[in-house]
Amino acid sequence: MPSAQIDASLAMHYVIDDYTDPWSHPETILMLHGNAESGAVWFGWVPHLARRFRIVRPDMRGFGRSTPMERDYPWSLDGLVDDYVKLMDGLGVARFHLIGAKLGGTVARRFAARHPDRIASLVLAGTPVADRGDMTARVAAWMETFEKDGVGSWARSTMASRLGPRFPAEGVQWWIDLMSRTPVSSQIGFMKVIPGSVLTGDLPKIRCPTLVITTEGSALGSVDQVRAWQTKIPRSELYVVPGDSYHVAASDSDLCAVQARAFIERVRAQAPAAGAAPA
Numbered sequence: 379m380p381s382a383q384i385d386a387s388l389a390m391h392y393v394i395d396d397y398t399d400p401w402s403h404p405e406t407i408l409m410l411h412g413n414a415e416s417g418a419v420w421f422g423w424v425p426h427l428a429r430r431f432r433i434v435r436p437d438m439r440g441f442g443r444s445t446p447m448e449r450d451y452p453w454s455l456d457g458l459v460d461d462y463v464k465l466m467d468g469l470g471v472a473r474f475h476l477i478g479a480k481l482g483g484t485v486a487r488r489f490a491a492r493h494p495d496r497i498a499s500l501v502l503a504g505t506p507v508a509d510r511g512d513m514t515a516r517v518a519a520w521m522e523t524f525e526k527d528g529v530g531s532w533a534r535s536t537m538a539s540r541l542g543p544r545f546p547a548e549g550v551q552w553w554i555d556l557m558s559r560t561p562v563s564s565q566i567g568f569m570k571v572i573p574g575s576v577l578t579g580d581l582p583k584i585r586c587p588t589l590v591i592t593t594e595g596s597a598l599g600s601v602d603q604v605r606a607w608q609t610k611i612p613r614s615e616l617y618v619v620p621g622d623s624y625h626v627a628a629s630d631s632d633l634c635a636v637q638a639r640a641f642i643e644r645v646r647a648q649a650p651a652a653g654a655a656p657a
Contacts, residue, residue, distance in 0.1 A: 384439070384464050387451070391443035392436035392465065393417055395428040404432045405498070405646060406471045408462065410489075411435075412480030412504075412625070413572070414529055414557040414565060416442025419479075422631025426639050431475070436465055438482070440564030447564045453571040459489045466496075475642050477501040479627035480598075484575055490588070491580035499645040500588040501638045503627035507599045508577040508607040520569050529565050530558030539597045542623030553628070581610035588614035589641040591634055595622030615641075 381389045398404040407427060409420050417435030427433055439461050440447035447453075462485070466474065476497050478486030483505025490497045523532045533554050541550060590608040594601060601618055608616050617637055623629035 381443075382436075382465050382468050384461050387447070388439050388445045388461065390436055390439065390445075390461060390465055391417075392434060395424050395433040395435065397428045398430060398432065404430065406432045406434060406469075406474040407642070408434045408436075408466060408471075408474050408476050410462070410476070410478040410482035410486050411438060411441075412478075412482045412627075413568060414441065414533065414560040415480075415482075416556070418442065418556070419628060423477075423627070423635040423638070426632070426635035430639070431642070434466070434469065434471075434474075436462065438485075440568060441560060446561035447567055449563045449567060451564075451567050453567050455485060455488045455572060455575045456492070458485045458572070459492055462489060463493065463496075472496065473498055475499045475501075475645075477503070477638060478505065479503045480505060480625060481572055484572065484577065487577050487580050487584065488575070490586060491577075491583035494583065494585040497584075497586045498649060499642050500584065500586050501591070501641060502588065503591040503634050503638075504593070504596065504598065504623075504625050505590070506573070507603055508581060508610075510574060513574045517570055517574070521566060524562055524566050524569070528558065528562055529560040530554060533557035540623065540625045541629045542593075542621050544621065545623070545629055578607070578610070581607060582612065584611045584614075586613065587641075587645045589617060589638065590614060591617045591619060591626055591637065593619045593621045593623055593626050593630075596624040596626070597622075598624045 381391050384390050411419050416437045420435050437444040473496050476486050483502040490500045537550050588611045592604045608614050619626050619630050
């Protein structure tokens with residue numbers, strides 16, 4: 379499978395899905411997964427998107443089949459953005475659409491704020507509020523769980539609110555198994571830093587059209603709380619999905635993908651082509 383050598387510490391695994399007509403010049407979508415996941419989690423979205431777009435699904439630094447990180451790796455939101463910039467530079471894609479789920483959406487917001495000329499549109503699904511406040515107690519509890527029981531115990535304990543009551547039991551187990559494979563060293567470093575990132579100053583800097591997707595009862599923020607930060611992105615709109623899962627990109631993948639594709643199609647009808655693949 380493809381791998382990009384981002385720096386001395388990271389070989390980033392990625393997958394490209396492209397089922398477009400071979401004579402066409404498709405635009406590119408970069409998809410950023412959340413914590414303790416990998417690019418494999420976009421399986422429900424790819425069939426809806428890859429017929430019209432070239433999809434790039436990387437495994438974030440430290441996760442999936444990318445290089446695990448040591449406990450003392452200096453995690454930062456800007457560092458993760460830089461990883462993805464190097465990946466897309468290596469693929470020769472200057473401008474593209476960006477989709478992020480959960481903490482992948484946190485990275486995506488910073489990406490769009492820092493590199494507005496590169497992002498044609500932004501879709502954020504089940505993304506936390508822009509400022510989660512003092513997370514000291516929560517981080518301490520997470521660290522204790524990871525050190526004692528690994529990532530699997532934490533994944534199992536959060537799965538009910540993560541995926542909601544309608545998700546099939548077999549699917550719940552699949553997610554637990556996937557997240558349980560996360561290296562503890564990567565998880566500890568990541569969770570000490572990234573969830574507490576404050577993005578309030580980034581929101582007004584996001585210039586591209588943006589779609590924010592949440593559920594009626596997400597544990598990551600009420601609809602009013604999501605709307606409060608969403609409206610600070612100048613060209614944004616909010617789509618609310620029935621239900622109370624907080625990982626809407628997983629619990630309602632087909633619905634989210636259909637909405638994302640329709641949104642991107644509207645954006646691209648009004649703008650120059652983004653990241654067309656070379657002939």
